[in-house]
Amino acid sequence: MNVSQIMVLIVGLLLIAFILWWFFGKHTEAVGQSTVVNQTQSATIVVNGGYSPSTVVLKKGVPAEVNFEMHDSTACLSHVVFEQLGVNKDLTKQKVTTVKIPTDKKGTFNFACGMDMFHGKVVVK
Template sequence: MDTTAVIVTIVGLSLAGFVLWYFFFSARQTASAVSSSSGMQEVDITVKGGYSPDVIEVERGKPVQLHFYRDEENSCSEELLMPDFSIRRDLPAFQTTLVELLPKEAGRFEFTCGMGMLRGALVVK
């Protein structure tokens, strides 16, 4: 192996490590739901290359309303899947889609885009 091959291999492995860190281990933006006067826990989530915030904390046993605003036309973000709550929603571009649910048990519940590339989590306490 010559010097060029060694450098290309090192750079390739470094980039692969960065991608793994970014998607699976980097710090996530966390938001707590705000309770309205009706007792509904509400959170605004922007969808643009990911979910922001991507970790949402809510209380168990209280209804939750998630407001997903899709601020892009990227085909990856056009669908939302929340398998633990049997929810599948189309997210039209430049519109807000409401998702309502009632978390009955504590835990961490993942949600993704239709392709599984964009990820977020609902943390029920």
């Protein structure tokens, strides 16, 4: 084996390791908490190349709103869809779009962009 073959082998092994880590490795995700003001809880998710935080935790039994603050006008992120709630909101109409979340029972509400490429969830505990 010459030097160029060894270099190609090393680069190939590093790429394989990176792909395995990317798809099968444990990745931490940001979790946001709600704030309660005047008997209503709210949480803000910033839309900028994805959702930050991608997970929001709400308290069961307290009326809740999740505010999507738009910083990225990419076509994919222009809508947020809560399939379980029948919600499909256009985020480009205003800087902050509010979605009311039912908190009468514990559960998880998944949401995604209009193209189903970026995902997040709202957890009621």
